[in-house]
Amino acid sequence: MTVPKIRFTFWKGVFLVIMLAGVYATYVRFRYGLGASTNLSDQFPWGLWIGFDVMCGVMLAAGGFTLTAAVEIFNIKRWHSIMRPTILTAFMGYLLVCAALMYDLGLPWNIWHPLIMRNPHSVMFEVAYCVMLYTTVLALEFSPIVFERLGWHRALKAVRSVMIVLVILGVLLSTLHQSSLGTLYLIMPNKLHAFWYSPLLPVFFFISAIAVGLAMIIFESSMSSKYFGRELELPILRDMGRVLVVVLAIYGILRFEDLLHRGVLHLVFVPGYEQGFFLLEIFLSVLIPLALLMFPKVRNSAQGLYLVAVLTLLGFVTNRLNIAITGVESAVGARYTPKWTEVVITAMFVALGFAIFGFVARFLPIFPEEKAHMPAIRKPQGVRGEIPVPVHAGD
Numbered sequence: 017m018t019v020p021k022i023r024f025t026f027w028k029g030v031f032l033v034i035m036l037a038g039v040y041a042t043y044v045r046f047r048y049g050l051g052a053s054t055n056l057s058d059q060f061p062w063g064l065w066i067g068f069d070v071m072c073g074v075m076l077a078a079g080g081f082t083l084t085a086a087v088e089i090f091n092i093k094r095w096h097s098i099m100r101p102t103i104l105t106a107f108m109g110y111l112l113v114c115a116a117l118m119y120d121l122g123l124p125w126n127i128w129h130p131l132i133m134r135n136p137h138s139v140m141f142e143v144a145y146c147v148m149l150y151t152t153v154l155a156l157e158f159s160p161i162v163f164e165r166l167g168w169h170r171a172l173k174a175v176r177s178v179m180i181v182l183v184i185l186g187v188l189l190s191t192l193h194q195s196s197l198g199t200l201y202l203i204m205p206n207k208l209h210a211f212w213y214s215p216l217l218p219v220f221f222f223i224s225a226i227a228v229g230l231a232m233i234i235f236e237s238s239m240s241s242k243y244f245g246r247e248l249e250l251p252i253l254r255d256m257g258r259v260l261v262v263v264l265a266i267y268g269i270l271r272f273e274d275l276l277h278r279g280v281l282h283l284v285f286v287p288g289y290e291q292g293f294f295l296l297e298i299f300l301s302v303l304i305p306l307a308l309l310m311f312p313k314v315r316n317s318a319q320g321l322y323l324v325a326v327l328t329l330l331g332f333v334t335n336r337l338n339i340a341i342t343g344v345e346s347a348v349g350a351r352y353t354p355k356w357t358e359v360v361i362t363a364m365f366v367a368l369g370f371a372i373f374g375f376v377a378r379f380l381p382i383f384p385e386e387k388a389h390m391p392a393i394r395k396p397q398g399v400r401g402e403i404p405v406p407v408h409a410g411d
Contacts, residue, residue, distance in 0.1 A: 042361065063358065064341075067336060072337070074197065074225075075221075075228050077110050078194060079102045079230070080106025084187070094251075100161060104161075119361055153189065198221030199218045206347070211280070212294075212339045224267060224301075230259055234324070290346070297335045301334070
């Protein structure tokens, strides 16, 4: 057995630096507490770790329930080839969200308390239960990939026999907690800025999760094609782009109608701190992606779809951070700037996500086997010097 050589590249160097800084920041967090490792306070208890690591993390993992519902429930079988990497992305995302949550909790060793200390009237209790259950469902949906690699045929057959039940349960749980993350902010009508407070927050969170799920599928497929040297599933990504147009249009129309009926649309034209972040969010998440997708050249090209996906992701990440941070700063009377340890730990989880995906994709059958592009050559028989005959698949 030979040990493969490890080539040191620029990005591996960046990853190593982030990991070392993250380990030190982790030591500061659990050795000296939240006060020493964050700029959080009693007036501003939720910052970057909740706004990005949890709220954005759950949203960025929404491709799992979006694609499995399309393939298994709506029977769009032509999308089946990208299911495995999408499920891996979702499963990995939820695991990282759970790990990141341990950093934000004051007493992380008590995270199991909701299992026995139930409060069915609490939205946070519902979110906690749905996230735990959906992570379990994702583990079961991902398990056939592991069973195939290990050759556990009975276990594989057992899981596949209940797969449709798992898919329906996963869609139900995702719908509940994706929307309930927005419900958390319904108790803050006098604290959250009018740009972001709305009775429709649960609806906005759910629709934006679908949009981000589609964008993540395009992003993940493009990155996998580039770094694993695989053929890009461009026809499928075009389908995703078409669906994304509809979802973004619905989201944009609802946001406009909401601002209009609440009588706060005029605030869009009032210069200010919140106005700048609101316009940044709307342009990145809705206006620019929709404008780009109107051009057939963008809709039908890999580079154009990738650009649209990146803009959509950045836009809705900005939306979540606006709700968690920007929208409450005026009510608190202070500006929140995360400490370097908060930024480093967040960067560590993002880097871990890329690294784990690459590691798993190399050792498990995540991608379908590609068809050979070169015909096989039949060994010549009979008269010496006879011309070999190409053999194509199916001969």
